[in-house]
Amino acid sequence: MRKIDPDTNRFRNIVRGKIRENLKQYVSQGELLARQGKKVVSVPLPQIDIPNFRFGDSQQGGVGMGDGEVGEPIGEEQGPPGAEAGDQPGEHVIEVDVSLEELAEILGEELELPRIEPRGTESVKVEKDRYTGINRNGPESLRHFRRTFKAALRRQIASGSYDPKNPKVIPVREDRRYRSWNTKQVPQSNAVIIYMMDVSGSMGNEQKDIVRIESFWLDTWLQSQYENIETRYIIHDAQAKLVDAHTFFHVRESGGTKISSAYNLAKELIQKEFSPVEWNIYPFHFSDGDNWGGDDTAQCIRLLQEDLIPASNVFCYGQVKSAYGSGQFIKDLREGVGQDEKVLVSEINSRDEILPSIKTFLGKGC
Template sequence: MVDRIFPDSSRFKRIVRGKIRENLKRYISRGELIARQGKSIVSVPLPQIEIPTFRYGKDEQGGVGQGPGEEGTAIGAQDGEGGAGAGNMPGEHILEVDVTLEELAEILGEELSLPAITPKGNKDIFTVKDRYTGIHRAGPESLRHFKRTYKQALRRQLQLGTYNAGRPIILPAREDRRYRSWKTQKLPESNAVIIYMMDVSGSMGNEQKEIVRIESFWIDTWLRSQYRHIDTRYIIHDAAARVVDSHTFFHVRESGGTKISSAYKLAREVIDKEFPPDQWNIYLLHFSDGDNWGGDDTSMCMELLRNELLPCCNLFCYGQVKSAYGSGQFIKELASGFPEDPKVVLSEINSRDEILGSIKTFLGKGR
């Protein structure tokens, strides 16, 4: 009965998806979806999905209300409809639609035409899962299948002729009992880890961090839609590096010099300790304003990348955020250091509007 509405509500959802796609750039550059993230859904505010008619602007109109209060007293907000029952006056409100993160990733993928990622060949790793697929004659009482048991009893009574249609009492006997049984299945598993690294030296301001935050959110959303399981690690560095939680990662403000090599070293340690590269798809994301402390450190970075990090990771993304202080030298060094390496992706993000393009650059390779 209710399924009558399903075609209509799926039409509506399709329209919603279209709207989200249309406005994706705006959502991304404003970062407004991030605050709206629940556990697995995001509620997206949609502008005008109503059918436009000739009508009054609500603000101008005013109206009549009921209740105590002096003239000039402010009254509560106007949204919603009064009373119980089906209201039929059109309310005017921004529609909020819940979208799962997967759907959001899908929309992002469609919009940027991102290729699906082919996970590294880790076909020997399996997860084991029990699935209840069969019926057995023996088993624990907690797994008793009531319907089948009942059916079996009914069948037996019919066969024995003890079934009385006038007084249909079915008594399952011991041999009627049926139990659910399970099979253990092996599922190939691919794991991924994203290691975020960010330069938090004095030159990275709030706006720069906001950009990093927004971009990380979307990359995270996309990669999560591609892997069953994703781990994340956060590393911040100025002259020294440390592993932090995500809150600290996005909110901390440090000052001091910049030694990028410290972060790379720490990343290597984390990988060695927790994520053996033959079993994990490893993504390294590094954001900085491109100002490193000195030529020595930069060449050390190149060294670390070439020998330690690149061989074991799927992708190394370097996003350079423009800041008032940074010289922006580092991206040039990387570009000349790894001109042909498909694992190295570089992107300059000068403002929020460029986030979308940068995401496309990072994820466009399908690695």
């Protein structure tokens, strides 16, 4: 127990909204930034900012140091390097250079995600080669240099041709040693992520950005949990299409919305390529909650109940808030299949809610 722990716990409880609810308004979630080409991410770092009289920061000028011509932008798009006294809390977001594995670890730690217990590990076996032994025969590319020399040395000492004052060791054909492998049957955990997204006119850029960021994190986490992971992307308006990742995030269609079309396609995909016996299946569906009236929603529920949910580990539905969407679908889902514990739904109203949503989806560890 450290002296500061009570303070730290208190801070955490405030951030989680357990105590001092009036302070919650000052909590900033920190930023969660997806990878931008290079692996730069921001680690979420909640901060509480007590208000005080301060200058509006957007137009302040100042003094800097360095090269540059008049009119050139300085530095990054960071705020002005203020001359604040040292007792002020500094930047709220830290930018880190990390690998994807580290990233997943950070994410798991931040959100306290449980490890996933893959299913079907027993049923799927793959052959794997392991270099475990040494052989006298083999291809030159696998020659074990040190073992070869050892063998040569031993032979020379035994035959008395080794001279410690002039330690020349010359391997001959019989000295050569090669690595050899065993083929083993190892269980493998496979997973497939099926992203479905509504691309009808009401999904704007901001909504797609949210989906993009969220799916990046979902990918990152699931990839850290499975050895072999496949991703499929389905977009839909009134019809559904299987597309590649780039199209998925950039296409913009218009027209109506028929969610059942996507569920149908997902069902076919699973039947054709991903048998639930061998695969852990993760369908994620994002939409703004508008669906074509009539019985389409009922059909969706039926598809979920009969095909998708039984086949999947979990079925996740994220509803992104848009200016046009009615947001009805999430209610229908909750009503229709909400009691099924494999169904996880969350509403994502802004970027700040991406993290809690990921926690909803992955927090159960299945």
